[in-house]
Amino acid sequence: MYIPTFADMLVAHERIKPHxxxxxxxxxxxxxxxxxxxxxxxxxxxxxxxxxxxxxxSNAVFGLSDExxxxxxxxxxxxxxxxxxxxxxxxxxxxxxxxxxxxxxQAKKDAVRGYGGRxxxxxxSTSSREAVFAEVxxxxxAEFVHPYNDARVIAGQGTCSKExxxxxxxxxxxxxxIGGGGMVSGTCLTLSNLAPGIKIYAAEPDQADDAARSxxxxxxxxxxxxxxxxxxxxxxxxxxxWHFVSNHVTDILTCSEQEIVxxxxxxxxxxxxxxxxxxxxxLATILRNKETFAGKRVGVIITGGNVDLDKLxxxxx
Amino acid sequence: MYIPTFADMLVAHERIKPHxxxxxxxxxxxxxxxxxxxxxxxxxxxxxxxxxxxxxxSNAVFGLSDExxxxxxxxxxxxxxxxxxxxxxxxxxxxxxxxxxxxxxQAKKDAVRGYGGRxxxxxxSTSSREAVFAEVxxxxxAEFVHPYNDARVIAGQGTCSKExxxxxxxxxxxxxxIGGGGMVSGTCLTLSNLAPGIKIYAAEPDQADDAARSxxxxxxxxxxxxxxxxxxxxxxxxxxxWHFVSNHVTDILTCSEQEIVxxxxxxxxxxxxxxxxxxxxxLATILRNKETFAGKRVGVIITGGNVDLDKLxxxxx
Numbered sequence: 320m321y322i323p324t325f326a327d328m329l330v331a332h333e334r335i336k337p338h339x340x341x342x343x344x345x346x347x348x349x350x351x352x353x354x355x356x357x358x359x360x361x362x363x364x365x366x367x368x369x370x371x372x373x374x375x376x377s378n379a380v381f382g383l384s385d386e387x388x389x390x391x392x393x394x395x396x397x398x399x400x401x402x403x404x405x406x407x408x409x410x411x412x413x414x415x416x417x418x419x420x421x422x423x424x425q426a427k428k429d430a431v432r433g434y435g436g437r438x439x440x441x442x443x444s445t446s447s448r449e450a451v452f453a454e455v456x457x458x459x460x461a462e463f464v465h466p467y468n469d470a471r472v473i474a475g476q477g478t479c480s481k482e483x484x485x486x487x488x489x490x491x492x493x494x495x496x497i498g499g500g501g502m503v504s505g506t507c508l509t510l511s512n513l514a515p516g517i518k519i520y521a522a523e524p525d526q527a528d529d530a531a532r533s534x535x536x537x538x539x540x541x542x543x544x545x546x547x548x549x550x551x552x553x554x555x556x557x558x559x560x561w562h563f564v565s566n567h568v569t570d571i572l573t574c575s576e577q578e579i580v581x582x583x584x585x586x587x588x589x590x591x592x593x594x595x596x597x598x599x600x601x602l603a604t605i606l607r608n609k610e611t612f613a614g615k616r617v618g619v620i621i622t623g624g625n626v627d628l629d630k631l632x633x634x635x636x
Numbered sequence: 637m638y639i640p641t642f643a644d645m646l647v648a649h650e651r652i653k654p655h656x657x658x659x660x661x662x663x664x665x666x667x668x669x670x671x672x673x674x675x676x677x678x679x680x681x682x683x684x685x686x687x688x689x690x691x692x693x694s695n696a697v698f699g700l701s702d703e704x705x706x707x708x709x710x711x712x713x714x715x716x717x718x719x720x721x722x723x724x725x726x727x728x729x730x731x732x733x734x735x736x737x738x739x740x741x742q743a744k745k746d747a748v749r750g751y752g753g754r755x756x757x758x759x760x761s762t763s764s765r766e767a768v769f770a771e772v773x774x775x776x777x778a779e780f781v782h783p784y785n786d787a788r789v790i791a792g793q794g795t796c797s798k799e800x801x802x803x804x805x806x807x808x809x810x811x812x813x814i815g816g817g818g819m820v821s822g823t824c825l826t827l828s829n830l831a832p833g834i835k836i837y838a839a840e841p842d843q844a845d846d847a848a849r850s851x852x853x854x855x856x857x858x859x860x861x862x863x864x865x866x867x868x869x870x871x872x873x874x875x876x877x878w879h880f881v882s883n884h885v886t887d888i889l890t891c892s893e894q895e896i897v898x899x900x901x902x903x904x905x906x907x908x909x910x911x912x913x914x915x916x917x918x919l920a921t922i923l924r925n926k927e928t929f930a931g932k933r934v935g936v937i938i939t940g941g942n943v944d945l946d947k948l949x950x951x952x953x
Contacts, residue, residue, distance in 0.1 A: 343660050345682065364908045365662065365907075365908055365909075369908060584945060587910050587945055588910075588945055590682075591681045591682055591686060591909060591910040591911065591941030592682075592908060592909055592910060593904050593905075593908040593909060593910055594908065624908030628901060628904055628905055629950070629951065631945070631948075633945070633946070634946065
């Protein structure tokens, strides 16, 4: 297991700069008053392809040798990683294949294809996904880029908090949602080197709190099929992300489904940005744990903005 | 009739800087490809109180002498101007009264009150509004700040395109929605002095095209009660805004209701920002008139983000 280094993150940032936005940091006086802290929202929903995953995917794609790149890249993901890998591959002009259950939303398949990637469908089971993915790799020789348990991906995600601390001096804490732990691992990698005094909080739905339980147990606990509106956060930790989470995270806080939806609507309404349910989880946990953040300067990573505008979660309530 | 000068706009910018955001300019590669031009979206939906009207209202409020200010300010508006005047008055710690039809949406009344302003209800007719407003002014001695036909307000709105051309060099054109013409007049004031080569396009719904018809007729034509999803754009031009529109606007372009809703959804989906139907009108007119903008660098003013998240226009389709 190769653990990405601080130098890898710095190299990643130079490598991906032409392919990503240095996303803005937004604030809301209203939300600050509500929380009793100063929150600085790092808006990765405004990132290329609509999610921070454009960072890790771009680092993986542009770090390949020409020979490797010619065979293309492949992944299995029905979320933002598939779209972002397709985006990055499209920028380099190389093939990208994304294996997705045939039951995945049409919009997700369209998003991959929109950047030039190829979608290969599997049955909605782990065994089918693994079998189909193995075929794709055997056939193409493509480089597998895992959504999060990948040193190149984690180094890429780490560039987000590097920008954040350049944009906002004097932060006391940073918080980000945790699913597989790619963003949180990148945050740990960067902050433990550049600003070890900054506390790192991971935020998770009560209904998919496997990372919080892992954190308390001291080993990875993976749930079978958690159900939450924060659909980017259903996947489990893996060895590489567990390394960072177990060594550098201050705490993992959780919140209810209703708190997620309320925080999401609050951000849309007051900050005028479109973001995913997963991205609302940090604010939901801050609102539940105000005393932890009282008077502090807190960076909050808004991880993505790819949401179905025809089916907003507060409208099905 | 006092016509605001370029110097008034410069004074306004210094005066209001502590009270407004220098809003970011966002771009979308996807929309640029679709249009065949380079669009630069000046995001006043991210402005204080959610609309560019915080600029003009702040200029009016902070330009008052202490003696005038003590009596407060008043206006009639069921839209963003009422909210923004309340915001600015709250920042100065002076009273603000907004006369609104009792039928206005509860959210609009709440928004005024949220910043500390007082709402006085009238019947939904011009005669009732005028009578009630006269009573308020007689009783309080408050300074009337008109939503747009006011030199202080126009000078304030002009600060938006000053920032825009500082943020984006080499623009060929700027486009903004037109209702009463406050933002377009401010844009004319600034650009005619700072960058007279930049073309100015006003954008209007087909169903409320009184400004376009006025522009072609050479005199103000006011409609009775136009119906459009772009509810910020129903009001007519007045003498002061007509002065700027008739002298400096390049053209007024129009679009259909469906084109407005489609452009609004396109911006939400691709740019991940929450904005009002009125703010989508410029992009809708650009999409209808691609040849006019082909290959050009175009500033597009996103005027506001105050929208009912429970009732989005594409969901009633």
